[in-house]
Amino acid sequence: SQKIEQNSEALNIQEGKTATLTCNYTNYSPAYLQWYRQDPGRGPVFLLLIRENEKEKRKERLKVTFDTTLKQSLFHITASQPADSATYLCAPWGYNKLIFGAGTRLAVHP
Amino acid sequence: EAGVAQSPRYKIIEKRQSVAFWCNPISGHATLYWYQQILGQGPKLLIQFQNNGVVDDSQLPKDRFSAERLKGVDSTLKIQPAKLEDSAVYLCASSLDPTLPTNYGYTFGSGTRLTVV
Numbered sequence: 160s161q162k163i164e165q166n167s168e169a170l171n172i173q174e175g176k177t178a179t180l181t182c183n184y185t186n187y188s189p190a191y192l193q194w195y196r197q198d199p200g201r202g203p204v205f206l207l208l209i210r211e212n213e214k215e216k217r218k219e220r221l222k223v224t225f226d227t228t229l230k231q232s233l234f235h236i237t238a239s240q241p242a243d244s245a246t247y248l249c250a251p252w253g254y255n256k257l258i259f260g261a262g263t264r265l266a267v268h269p
Numbered sequence: 270e271a272g273v274a275q276s277p278r279y280k281i282i283e284k285r286q287s288v289a290f291w292c293n294p295i296s297g298h299a300t301l302y303w304y305q306q307i308l309g310q311g312p313k314l315l316i317q318f319q320n321n322g323v324v325d326d327s328q329l330p331k332d333r334f335s336a337e338r339l340k341g342v343d344s345t346l347k348i349q350p351a352k353l354e355d356s357a358v359y360l361c362a363s364s365l366d367p368t369l370p371t372n373y374g375y376t377f378g379s380g381t382r383l384t385v386v
Contacts, residue, residue, distance in 0.1 A: 195374070200382075201379050202273070202360050202377030202378050202379050203360075203377050205373065205374025206374075248311055256317065256325060260311050261310050261311045
């Protein structure tokens with residue numbers, strides 16, 4: 160069955176540094192992949208979508224890469240701020256549905 | 270534009286009782302989803318509607334869960350009878366055609382936190 164792995168441990172970084180989150184998937188080949196942000200007590204909020212034929216996508220301080228050979232997506236936040244602290248969910252599209260990873264919690268310290 | 274509306278925000282029930290959740294999606298979004306998110310896990314799809322028809326309910330525990338989307342707009346999700354392991358956040362989301370990747374993704378509501386005691 161499809162499996163999605165994200166860093167289970169929280170990522171703690173200093174303000175101003177670049178945060179890099181990893182998403183690995185197995186047993187399928189998604190046509191596209193989405194990243195969401197989730198704050199405590201709230202639903203996920205869509206951030207970026209990257210297609211299988213795109214290597215990289217950028218939006219303001221966010222950058223996503225998609226390596227279909229490695230079956231991996233990397234999510235980068237540059238010049239991180241305490242307001243970026245949240246859980247980030249990876250969601251590859253496969254079998255006609257989005258399948259969400261468990262998410263990685265990011266904490267940005269002043 | 271208005272977001273996805275869900276109610277109630279919180280619900281505490283005893284096991285074997287029944288409970289219902291309501292969702293009003295973004296106007297114009299034909300596709301509606303119900304997800305279950307257990308603490309520390311990612312959202313798991315329970316059921317997907319396209320207008321008022323069911324597209325995918327493969328992970329819906331049909332012996333106790335039911336859902337409907339009358340008139341292709343609002344939707345309700347019901348659990349009867351509830352079990353302790355149903356304690357979770359139930360998220361409703363809506364989207365345009367999910368088979369066409371867009372730059373908008375899914376729009377989620379804030380969810381209903383269910384505690385079964």
